[in-house]
Amino acid sequence: MKVAESIAELNNLLAPYRAKHAPVGFVPTMGALHLGHLSLIRQAKTTNDVVVCSIFVNPTQFNDLKDLERYPRPIEEDKRMLEEAGCDVLFLPTVKEMYPDGDFSTLKDDFGTLDKVMEGVSRPGHFAGMITIVNKLFMAVLPQNAYFGQKDYQQLSIVKYFIEKHSIPIQIIPCPIVREADGLAMSSRNRLLNPDERKRAVLISQTLFKVRDMWGTKPIADLRRFVEGEFEKDGYMKLIYFEIANTKTLQPVTDNAKQAIACIAVFDGKIRLIDNVLLNA
Numbered sequence: 001m002k003v004a005e006s007i008a009e010l011n012n013l014l015a016p017y018r019a020k021h022a023p024v025g026f027v028p029t030m031g032a033l034h035l036g037h038l039s040l041i042r043q044a045k046t047t048n049d050v051v052v053c054s055i056f057v058n059p060t061q062f063n064d065l066k067d068l069e070r071y072p073r074p075i076e077e078d079k080r081m082l083e084e085a086g087c088d089v090l091f092l093p094t095v096k097e098m099y100p101d102g103d104f105s106t107l108k109d110d111f112g113t114l115d116k117v118m119e120g121v122s123r124p125g126h127f128a129g130m131i132t133i134v135n136k137l138f139m140a141v142l143p144q145n146a147y148f149g150q151k152d153y154q155q156l157s158i159v160k161y162f163i164e165k166h167s168i169p170i171q172i173i174p175c176p177i178v179r180e181a182d183g184l185a186m187s188s189r190n191r192l193l194n195p196d197e198r199k200r201a202v203l204i205s206q207t208l209f210k211v212r213d214m215w216g217t218k219p220i221a222d223l224r225r226f227v228e229g230e231f232e233k234d235g236y237m238k239l240i241y242f243e244i245a246n247t248k249t250l251q252p253v254t255d256n257a258k259q260a261i262a263c264i265a266v267f268d269g270k271i272r273l274i275d276n277v278l279l280n281a
Contacts, residue, residue, distance in 0.1 A: 001083050003090045007140045010091050014050065018142070022049035026143035028134060031055040032072040032188030033081050036178035040147040041085040043175055052141050053082055054091040056098060060106050060129030067272070072191055091141065098136055106132040109165075111158050117250050118263055119154050119274070122240055130155060131162055138170060146170050151177045151185050153261060153276045157250060177276075179205065185275045197268045203234055204266055208277045211244075211262050215279040219255050220244050223262075231266070240265035240272070247278065 004010040017024055025048030027040045037053075044051045055078060062068035075092075082090055106128040114120075115127040138146070148156045160172045178186045183205035184198075193201060207230045211223050218226075224242060231239040245251060247259040260279040265272065 001079070001087050001090055003079075003092055005092050005094065006097055007093070010052075010089070010140055013089050014052070014141070017050045023145060024048060024141065024143040025051045026137070026141045026146045027051070027053045027087075028137050028146070028148075029053060029055055030057045030071065030188065031078050032074060032191060033078045034178075034186045034188065034190075036149055036151065036186040038081060038085045039178050040149060040175050041082065041087050043173070044145065044147050045086050048143075048145060050088045051086070052089045052091055052143065053087045054093070054137050054141070056091075056093055056133065056137070058098075058129060058133040059095060060099075060104055060132055061126050062129070063123050063125050066270075070192060070270075072188055091137075093140075098133065107135060109162065111161055114154070114158050114161055114250055117154075117245070118241055118243055118265070122265065127155070127158055131158060134159055135162070138168065143170055145173055147173050147175055149177065150174050151187065151275065153263060154250060157248075183209065185273075187273060189271050189273060192271050193268060197271065200234060200236055201268050201273060203230065203237065204264060204268075204273060204275050207231075208262055208264060208275055212277045212279055215260070215262075216256075220253070227264070236269075238267040240267060244279070 002013050004013055014024060025044030027044055029037050041051060041053060057071050059068055109131060120127055148159060150156060156174055163170055163172055180186060182202045184202050185205060207227055214223060227242045228239060231237055242264045244253055244260055244262050246253050247261045253260050258280060261276055262279055263276040265274045
């Protein structure tokens with residue numbers, strides 16, 4: 001695996017592939033890698049001549065500086081995992097490389113209603129920062145295919161919308177959520193949980209799975225009360241939101257919706273976790 005710390009180094013490494021129009025696959029990450037990330041690398045390996053993974057903890061998508069500071073950065077472990085997964089190029093830029101001259105301005109794009117719900121409500125400015133760095137990374141890597149996990153479903157929806165809106169010639173490929181043996185969605189933030197918090201965290205996926213089982217048999221209002229009741233009984237974790245939304249528009253749905261997804265965000269101690277399940281899969 002080659003490592004590039006600047007866009008110029010990245011261009012040099014990818015020049016031979018671009019010269020022969022060989023497909024480049026790209027997996028953008030913030031590091032603290034887990035098996036979910038590696039599943040994206042392995043999927044990218046099946047259809048591209050070269051696979052690039054970026055690791056960059058993007059400051060403009062954090063609206064809580066403490067959250068930015070505590071975000072895990074085990075870079076040597078990440079490098080080893082990428083090597084073992086067969087990643088070809090690691091793009092490991094500095095903040096100065098991605099935001100030269102200290103310019104932290106973000107894109108002012110219109111995502112319709114996609115960024116007005118869920119994460120957009122509870123994390124103001126998050127998606128502007130996210131799409132700014134995703135666009136910068138796309139312009140640096142120039143991939144044909146980019147791979148995103150479905151755990152960050154709202155992020156995935158906004159990236160797809162942005163690509164289509166601006167006619168950017170990149171195929172966005174969604175990849176399934178990878179879960180721990182007990183059902184908890186794999187996340188870089190999981191490693192920040194203490195043992196008690198980790199045990200409690202399984203309630204998130206267990207509750208979503210029960211909602212999926214009940215979907216179509218109970219009104220949405222009852223499902224919402226059920227979810228709220230589960231976290232009230234827990235007494236430790238704090239429910240930030242629970243929404244049942246249209247899979248394309250992310251707007252609230254009616255009880256008989258054919259394309260629906262249940263999305264949740266929870267504070268487990270100080271650690272913010274999200275998850276979702278498709279209700280019609």
